[in-house]
Amino acid sequence: MRPKRGKRNTDDRAEEVSPALVSPALVPAVAESVAPVSAAPVSVAGESTAQVSTAPVSPALVSAAPVSPASAPKPHYANHRKRLRERFLADGGEGMQDYELLELLLANSVPRVDTKPIAKAILTKFGALEAAVAADIDVLQETKGLGESGVVALKVVHALTRRIGKHRFRRKHALKHWEEILEYLFSTMAHRKKEEMRVILLDARLSVIEEVVVAEGSVDRIYVDNRQIIEHVMAKKASGLILVHNHPTGDPRPSQADIELTDQLKEVCKSLDIRFVDHLIIGSQDIISMNELLGD
Numbered sequence: 170m171r172p173k174r175g176k177r178n179t180d181d182r183a184e185e186v187s188p189a190l191v192s193p194a195l196v197p198a199v200a201e202s203v204a205p206v207s208a209a210p211v212s213v214a215g216e217s218t219a220q221v222s223t224a225p226v227s228p229a230l231v232s233a234a235p236v237s238p239a240s241a242p243k244p245h246y247a248n249h250r251k252r253l254r255e256r257f258l259a260d261g262g263e264g265m266q267d268y269e270l271l272e273l274l275l276a277n278s279v280p281r282v283d284t285k286p287i288a289k290a291i292l293t294k295f296g297a298l299e300a301a302v303a304a305d306i307d308v309l310q311e312t313k314g315l316g317e318s319g320v321v322a323l324k325v326v327h328a329l330t331r332r333i334g335k336h337r338f339r340r341k342h343a344l345k346h347w348e349e350i351l352e353y354l355f356s357t358m359a360h361r362k363k364e365e366m367r368v369i370l371l372d373a374r375l376s377v378i379e380e381v382v383v384a385e386g387s388v389d390r391i392y393v394d395n396r397q398i399i400e401h402v403m404a405k406k407a408s409g410l411i412l413v414h415n416h417p418t419g420d421p422r423p424s425q426a427d428i429e430l431t432d433q434l435k436e437v438c439k440s441l442d443i444r445f446v447d448h449l450i451i452g453s454q455d456i457i458s459m460n461e462l463l464g465d
Contacts, residue, residue, distance in 0.1 A: 249285075250276050267298050278322040279315070287314045300360035302327040308362060331357045335380055343375045343411065343446065350377075350411075351449075351456055358415040358451045364391040368398050371409035371446065378405050393430065395437050402443055409444035413451065421452030423459065431459045 253265075253273045262270050271288040279287065291312060295301040301309075302323045309320045334353035338346045350369070358365060364386035370378040381401045384393045391414065402410055412434060414427075423431075431448045438445040448459035 268292055271298065271301070274322055274326070275315075275319050278318040282314065287312075287319070291315070295360070297360075299356050302330070303357065303360040305362050327357070338377050339379075340376050343369070343371055343377055343409075354413055354449065354451060355456060358413070359453055361415055362417050363387060364414060364417060366391055366393050366412070366414040368401055369411040369413065370402060370405050370407035371411070371444070373408040375409055375444070375446070378407055395430075395434055398434065399437060399441065399443075402441075407443070409446055410438070411446045412448040414449075415451040419453030421450045421455050421457040423450055423457065423462065427459070428463070431463070 250273075253269060253276070256262075256265060257270075257273060262273075265273075268285070268288045271291060272284045275284040275287055291301050292298070294312065295304055304323075306320060306324060309315060309323060310317075312319075315323075331353075334357065338349050338353065341349075343350060354367075358367075365382060366384045366386075367380055367382050369380050372378055383397050383401065384391055386392065398410070398412070401407075412431075416422075427448075427450060434448070435445045437443075446460075450457045450459070
């Protein structure tokens with residue numbers, strides 16, 4: 170900005186010109202002070218000369234040089250994440266502990282946060298990986314530090330597991346792939362906090378057509394009408410079925426209601442020439458076959 174000249178007095182006396190303003194951007198950041206600069210006399214037509222003086226610049230006006238983001242220190246977990254990724258790529262995660270796999274998953278969903286404590290807290294809370302990914306959304310949202318992105322990551326894993334499991338035994342003979350079916354059902358139902366009733370529909374060769382969720386209940390009960398189950402059977406033109414439900418308490422032993430439901434559904438299936446293969450009850454540790462329990 171140019172220094173302004175003062176108004177000329179009537180006695181033609183020379184006045185001093187206002188001090189020049191010095192931009193801090195022009196002053197090196199390392200300077201602590203700037204010495205005064207004297208300017209040559211300025212000639213004004215036929216008049217006295219005015220002297221331009223520059224005041225010292227206060228060190229407070231000198232702005233410090235910005236810190237480059239590249240030079241900022243990295244968080245302590247940055248290199249740790251890199252090592253986790255390298256270990257995972259080396260063997261597909263076979264040599265990693267459960268909390269490390271969970272930590273790596275969350276690292277991509279919860280940025281700029283050390284996810285190891287979160288992963289360990291989740292396993293402490295739910296007891297196992299399969300329980301964590303199968304947990305209800307509202308329960309996961311209560312986990313400190315997990316956040317919406319972390320919840321979504323866990324539930325995506327659960328959805329993928331269920332989808333892959335369905336495709337894995339679809340159109341395969343149910344009895345020949347019985348262990349695969351049990352493994353799939355356990356992984357997707359054992360740790361649910363509410364009861365859920367499913368029916369696996371079979372064709373005439375007992376190959377799997379589809380899995381259908383028939384009803385959802387509360388923590389300790391579920392209401393199922395046999396007609397709901399039969400409607401699904403008829404809609405898919407199925408020839409057989411496997412009934413499945415879970416016990417959120419973790420104890421797979423059947424209640425009296427479970428026994429009555431099994432007996433009633435067997436009778437309905439028999440009257441309609443539908444093969445009733447089994448009624449499975451999923452607990453937190455075991456699966457009970459009603460056929461084996463009742464001796465059928």
